[in-house]
Amino acid sequence: MSLLARREAIVVFLAFAVAYFLSALLRAITATLAPTLAQEFTLQASDLGLLAGGYFLGFSATQLPLGQWLDRHGPRAVLLGFLGVAVAGCLVFSVATGFSGLLAGRVLCGAGVSACLMAPLTGFRRWLDPTAQLRANSWMLMTGSFGMVASTLPVQWLLPVAGWRPLFWALAVLLVLAMGLLAASVPRWPVARLAGSVGSGVPAGYGVVWRHPYFVRLAPLGFFVYGGMVAVQTLWAGPWMQRVAGYTPLEAATGLFWINLSMLGTFWAWGLASPWLLRRFGGADPIMAAGLPLSLLVLAGILLAGEQAGGGAWALYCVSCTFVSLSQPAVALAFPQELAGRALSAFNLVIFGGVFAVQWGIGLAVDAGMALGLETVPAFQAAMAGHLACCAAAYAWFLWRGQRHNVVQTAIP
Structure with a gap:
């Protein structure tokens, strides 16, 4: 696949950046919500720790299959599928009536956003020159930091106004909108070409x-x-x-x-x-x-x-x-x-x-x-x-x- 033109590269970057911003917000939001959730569900410190860890459990569990899917199917298809899981996770979390529902929602959210950084970096490897790759990586991490900032005081300000459940409904809607932006902006992956390359001697698996x-x-x-x-x-x-x-x-x-x-x-x-x-x-x-x-x-x-x-x-x-x-x-x-x-x-x-x-x-x-x-x-x-x-x-x-x-x-x- 040839390198993207500057204008197209900017549009593709922004589409990925929106998704990564939302993933970082989802990762850090439980720290802000912890006192509210602890009071409503009578959670102990160990429960809150497990709830935070549930995100990383879902995230880590997908990493190895994710790499193979990205190489085979490309960032667009893989990220769209994963974000659908994140939408489900937000909805499960928003309607939870106990700790098990909260934990299930966090695991699904972690798994669903686990491609939000790896997908763009995989695409950038094909679509951008080395200098642009390093710049795009830094600015993608910047959008993640922006998401973490948004999960602190802005979420704290919204809680008394909207409540934590509607916040997760809104996050689900924003994720769906991000999926639409990705589907419209990100190039498709040359599956046939990749299959030929693998057959030409690129090893399968992770050993190499x-x-x-x-x-x-x-x-x-x-x-x-x-x-x-x-x-x-x-x-x-x-x-x-x-x-x-x-x-x-x-x-x-x-x-x-x-x-x-x-x-x-x-x-x-x-x-x-x-x-x-x-x-x-x-x-x-x-x-x-x-x-x-x-x-x-x-x-x-x-x-x-x-x-x-x-x-x-x-x-x-x-x-x-x-x-x-x-x-x-x-x-x-x-x-x-x-x-x-x-x-x-x-x-x-x-x-x-x-x-x-x-x-x-x-x-x-x-x-x-x-x-x-x-x-x-x-x-x-x-x-x-x-x-x-x-x-x-x-x-x-x-x-x-x-x-x-x-x-x-x-x-x-």
Whole structure:
């Protein structure tokens, strides 16, 4: 398939961006709704944790088959089918009368929006040149940050006016409208051509992806640094601000709002700067190698500052981690077009595995530290120090593998 003209590429990007905005809003909305749901359904903390995890359960369960379907059927057909599941999930959640209904709705929502980033990135691998791919990836992540911002204070303002059930009816309608926009805007996939390519020697399955030297090189960064960034942004920044820095709940919620807003601005800036940076450094790998030590230094500074580190410090940490976002389009470019969907979905599974592991691991480490007699602040510092060590090891692995192997680099023609 030939590259898209500029005007067509913009329309296609906007269609995908609408869907990804809604997926990010759906992912984060339960944090805002948690007090309301806990009161109405008498939910315990463990219930709320499982409800939040239900989204990621549905999301993760689809990643491996999703990659094969994207390579075979293309972004348009796959995303339209998946968004239909998300519509059903919103409706199930909106009419739930108990915890089981809420959980079923969240699992369906997670599964239904699980293609909202992988589908456009797979399409961009065929439809855009390498520079445009990296820019489009940054701006797609920007729309996700915008969705997370929209899930905080705007949802809180709407709750007393509309109630949480009508909010999910509205989300279902918006998802249907997004499906119409995708159907009208996104090109069809050349199925016949892809089938011929596979028959010409492109392996089936994921073995070639897992064993690829470049995938092996980037996987620890995806797991610990990328996954850790999302884990902090979506969970641990809040408890740190309240239990370590002494924020009130409202102050912590405001801090999270500004963290998400800073991420939105950062990804917008990445989209503007990436063409110049790629020309200046010659590829994504040198940019990540030069920039990621900043995130390690910021996290080390947060540990030393302890109670003095608040929302601004965690915003700086999340922003400094965004160098790792270049890894997703870099992975896609390291594989043939016919394997892009599988490569991206496999890497996304690594990232979300990291989100789960870091979220749970930090919690276990905090509890273990307090069980051993540490106060709250030192327990949090010790847990975050463990995360810092894992991120530093992943960065060292990235550098070492780059020297040891002549791997594929993301370069501008």
